[in-house]
Amino acid sequence: MSIILKTPxxxxxxKDAGIVVKKILDQLDEIIAPGVTTKxxxxxAARSMQNFGVISATLGYRGFPASICTSVNHVICHGIPNNKxxxxxxxxxxxxxxxKNGWHGDSSRMYYVGEPAPHSKRxxxxxxxxxxxxxxIIKPGIHLNNIGYVIQNYAEKxxxxxxxxxxxxxxxxxxxxxxQVLHYGKKDTGMLLEEGMTxxxxxxxxxxxxxxxxxxxxxxxxxKDRRLSAQWEHTIAVVKDGVEILTL
Ligand code: MF3
Ligand code: CO
Ligand code: CO
Numbered sequence: 001m002s003i004i005l006k007t008p009x010x011x012x013x014x015k016d017a018g019i020v021v022k023k024i025l026d027q028l029d030e031i032i033a034p035g036v037t038t039k040x041x042x043x044x045a046a047r048s049m050q051n052f053g054v055i056s057a058t059l060g061y062r063g064f065p066a067s068i069c070t071s072v073n074h075v076i077c078h079g080i081p082n083n084k085x086x087x088x089x090x091x092x093x094x095x096x097x098x099x100k101n102g103w104h105g106d107s108s109r110m111y112y113v114g115e116p117a118p119h120s121k122r123x124x125x126x127x128x129x130x131x132x133x134x135x136x137i138i139k140p141g142i143h144l145n146n147i148g149y150v151i152q153n154y155a156e157k158x159x160x161x162x163x164x165x166x167x168x169x170x171x172x173x174x175x176x177x178x179x180q181v182l183h184y185g186k187k188d189t190g191m192l193l194e195e196g197m198t199x200x201x202x203x204x205x206x207x208x209x210x211x212x213x214x215x216x217x218x219x220x221x222x223x224k225d226r227r228l229s230a231q232w233e234h235t236i237a238v239v240k241d242g243v244e245i246l247t248l
Contacts, residue, residue, distance in 0.1 A: 088114030
């Protein structure tokens with residue numbers, strides 16, 4: 001097992017998938033509102049994928065039963081869409097991964113349902129900044145764990161914790177490949193980044209404990225203390241002069 005470096009033409013294929021993911025996330029922004037169920041979001045996303053001529057990477061993945069993941073409030077990740085209605089003040093992560101012409105694009109964002117409390121909005125904003133600051137440092141020759149270092153440093157400085165149990169991942173013709181991209185870590189440790197690496201960064205940041213709990217459905221991951229969690233994700237490529245975000 002090792003890291004599969006991608007050619008510029010292969011990176012373009014991931015980007016083609018990533019652009020579709022971005023468009024679906026944009027469309028979801030229009031329909032997320034109080035009273036909508038996450039199942040309705042899943043149905044909408046499934047239709048949209050069909051219209052774009054792509055397939056969901058999550059539907060049937062190790063038995064996952066839906067086209068997207070919907071993770072509300074204290075759900076950290078891998079939430080299964082259901083018939084519960086979103087309510088004003090919720091925060092929700094929607095994670096979309098599609099396969100287009102055999103290549104994967106993977107991205108997730110947070111959405112507000114109505115107007116969340118200031119403390120909820122702050123968590124969402126700081127988590128987005130964790131991702132943005134991590135992406136900013138990427139270029140060939142830096143250590144992989146500097147990504148996690150930047151995220152952990154910024155999250156903890158702001159009083160939050162970083163989830164340890166789930167991480168970012170290499171991506172390409174496979175959904176999850178090497179390397180594992182940790183969202184915490186020691187500066188200047190780990191492998192050196194090389195041109196042609198493609199992976200996701202997807203920090204999960206908690207208001208309280210970083211400890212997680214897996215629900216009985218064997219998918220839904222929640223915070224052990226049931227306090228809020230937020231996540232943002234992009235797929236990126238390490239390129240000659242730095243980094244390219246493939247899900248914009
Ligand atoms: N999209 C998620 C990720 O970022 C993985 C979801 S796997 C699923 O890696 F099966 F839960 F959908
Ligand atoms: Co994802
Ligand atoms: Co991912």
